[in-house]
Amino acid sequence: IKGFCSPLPIDCRFGRYTTTIYSLCCKGSPPPRPEYDIVCIGLTGSGKTTLLSQLCSESQDNIVPTTGFSIKVVPFQSAILNVKELGGAANIRKYWSRYYQGSQGVIFVLDSASSEEDLETARNELHSALQHPQLCTLPFLVLANHQDKPAARSLQEIKKYLELEPLARGKRWILQPTSLEDTESVRDSFTMLINLLDDRELEPVQI
């Protein structure tokens, strides 16, 4: 399973190839699990790469800011998530929307201890992403990360700052506190997103 997250050539890391890789490497068929394509966004330094590496049990040493995008195939018991992380620097954010196509869910990572200015930037980016035609109907997960820091804002404050309630009206969404020290909270948050994605397969989203 760890092999799913290894740095395979980029094409092999897309979800549709993982079943083939699994069949080639392992005896028998893989258990049937749905695969979902997820886009993961957030400002630089919010912790996107760290959280995803943690889920893949990869080393978190030598993580460098993501330029362009990177894809990780993250296996869970109930589903496989093909997570596309988009670089969060200002000069990359303007191209985010080019990478939205085909997404089935959205993860937005926030540094809960960031400055007011960065929080405002994060709010604007979150709102413009979730109002984009390719993302506006999708379930989304906001990770209020860096909760281990004394300056971290509470979930209530973040909900207000990000103006989440008006933004999320009629959508399936989750806001969860996380930190790099608490892998369980990260894992639980992703599992909740999978539950939303599974539900979405059964019922159309109400907008």
Ligand SMILES: Nc1nc2c(ncn2[C@@H]2O[C@H](COP(=O)(O)OP(=O)(O)O)[C@@H](O)[C@H]2O)c(=O)[nH]1
């Ligand atoms: N204290 C603390 N540091 C974190 C947390 N998550 C990530 N970091 C650190 O924040 C820095 C940026 O993380 P990175 O994953 O590269 O952010 P990205 O730009 O969103 O991919 C790294 O030094 C991480 O170790 C967290 O929850 N708490």
Ligand SMILES: [Mg+2]
């Ligand atoms: Mg990164």
